[in-house]
Amino acid sequence: MFLVLLIHAALALGVVAARSRLGRSSFAVGAFGPLSLLVWLITNGRSIADGIPHRETIGWVPSLDLVLDLRVDAYALVFLYVIAVAGICILLYAARYFGSDPKVGTFAGTMVLFGGAMVGLVAADHLLAMFLFWELTTITSYLLIGYSDQQESARSAALHAAMVTGGGGLALLAGMVMIGTESGTFTISEILANPPSGSAKMGIAWALVLIGAVTKSAQFPFHGWLPGAMAAPTPASAYLHSATMVKAGIFLVGRLAPAALMAATWWQPTVLSIGFVTMIIGGWQALRQNDLKLLLAYGTVSQLGFLFLLVGSGEAKLLYGGLALLVAHALFKATLFMVVGTIDHEAGTRDLRRLSGLRTSLPAVFWVAVLAAASMAALPLTFGFVAKEAAFDGLVKSGGGLVALASFASILTVVYTGRFLIGAFGRHHPGHEPATPLGPAPRNALVWAPIVLAAAAAVLGLVPGLVAPAIDAAVVASRATAKAGKLVLWPGLVPALGWSMVSLVIGSVLLWQNALVQRATDIVGSASRRLPSADGAFRRSVAGLLSFADRSSGLIQSGSLPRYIAIILLVAVFVPATALFRGGISGGSMPVGGLLEAILGLLIVGAAATLLFTTRRFAAVLLLGGVGYGVAGLFAVFGGPDLSLTQLLVETLVVALFALVLRYLPATFTPARFERTMRLVVAVAVAAFVFLGGLVAFSSRQAAPVSDRYVELSVPEAQGANVVNVILVDFRGFDTLGEITVLAIATLGVSGLVLPIVRSRRESP
């Protein structure tokens, strides 16, 4: 399995590196990534389905206890098959979809990288490793949506998707960390075997995890990013935004639901409500779209809602139908996206008001679309029907009228599926309008890649026994229950069949009376325009965030150096001073000194006091230097010749550099009275804190000072008699390395800031 991940990574890098030579064949080369996954699945799948999970452990950062634990059980197997099969078909399709744009190689590499991340997400057995792959899919998705980076709409759609799913990712990370620390392990299989019990804290943790899944799988109220993501080239939409990535959230809730149920009683009702609302909103919006791709996108939102509630509810009988539907959805939706891509590619538009007569000009594409659409609408004899029967059966058994809601959403599905087919392929104004002009019908992957997927779905529809054992095993693996459902061609006269038939019949009638539906959607549409929409909420929150950032940075970044320094000093005083007062000041003893110290102290205090009353800048700098020299003298008296020497030199250098800068400043100070008072307050606060803090710190030592040990070890360990130097270059060498790096960067920064100003002034006096 690790090898499969490596192959993906290597292919992604290789394809990007060789992009100018490969051109659009990059996709065909990249298809070896999912192909390697498929080979792995075929060789290892049988024993996994038999109930023996495949495990691999690779040490990653052993010192942090981070290992790359991979564990593929039968539940993950279903997802991996979808990733592999959809990946191969869509990558080969993409190799014919794109023209000779030089950027396609990078696009192909990103797709392959995404495929690898998806495999890692599904196979990871460590929460944090899973999160890493999760974020990787977010980032690759961002890059793929924003492929047409010349278009503002594509860029903002990519940003929208990244912000929503990335924000959800942060919530997910927080939830994962809480769950991991509470259970004492980050290994998913161990958490599931021994889930943390319920508490207020765990309730928050599971809510955060749910937010992550909801954003990723485009559930209400975060579904707005998915239709926007249709700005991506169609292969990416087919792969990421219908077949795989949006199912990551579903994978996650399905994986963790058993543990979540143990801790949070609200989990199931919440998941069910979110799923149903999403399902109905998505289906309703799909009725109103004229862009074929957007129609499919909203259809995907609807289907994701259904999958989310089936897989995430934690009920084994719902999970069964959910997984079957997940496979069915990947097959028919990827097919339909590719069909739309082919139409777009050939006709130059995907607006169903402008397309006409494609049935005769693209017959093969038409029949593929019919096959896939039949599966989407769940007509009998298709795999979509088989899966939906299983799902409805589970809902009927759960009771509570759930099946009626699902059945209502299915009516919408039937109607928008009909709109899709009629809109794309029908002849709208016979006699008046010529068919959309086309070149010769394509005979390459643009046609046969969807055919392969549609054919796979058709075969599964007729012989559901081919996939049933895998679904059985997946449910057993994730819920430890016996067989929870069945996939059959003809369910017999059960309630679920009745519900299916009801939605099919009502859907067909509504499709027949299409004008009625359009009027209804128009009325509701114009009424709901005033209601808050997910898109509008997102746009408003981004605008609000930006204006908040503007205002707060205007407040904080005033550009006034004295104000910056005052803020830094006050914070530096306030935080430890609070701690000091909370801990209670236990009286310190004044250190006593001799005559020499007294003289030096008077010198320092005298220089500082004089400083207060000078108005000339240069005098102030010299007096500051005097304070520094006095401190250097104190160091020398207390037996620190090194410190003393360094202090003397630093003071000298600082005074000299100050003198250089002073040439640019007025010779005297003229600050306003108010400002002088404020400075006085800050100065007194800092001085008082340093004085008191020094006293308290001096008298409250409990542990032996670390310096004793340094002195002891200096000669034997570091061959140096000067302990100060030994500390600098040996014991704390890393610190010094950091400090000189800062020194170098600061110097470059000063040069970079000052030199251009000086130069520009010289050029334009």
Added chain:
Amino acid sequence: MNRRPSPILEHGVVSAAGPMLVFSIYLLAAGHNQPGGGFAGGLVAGVIVVLAWAAGGPDTVRRIIPVRSSVLLGLGLVVATLTGFISLVVGGGFLESGYVERTLPLIGTVKVVSPLGFDIGVYLVVVGMSLGLVRALGGEPTEEEVGS
């Protein structure tokens, strides 16, 4: 500076610069056992730079230390980091110290410790910093800036 710097001052600084540089290098070399070290040594060299600049401007600085500040900064960081890595290669931890003891003719027994290399890096960075700051801040202000 509007007026010519005093030639006597300039000559004096240039003559003193050599011995002072030797002193700064002595501080660097002796630092491991006596007061001094790369930081103090580098600062002494920095003071030379400031003096040279005050006495004769950028040209005098270039006569004494004919290297650009960025070169010294980069070289210093490289030397310091490499020293750390050498101990890693030899078999210790990063920046772990070791020493070589040799008896040289005429001089006697000399013990060279590996932190000396690290200290040389510190020294170079500090000198580079002084050069860079003096060059950046020491530009000629225009007439109105002086008066304003």
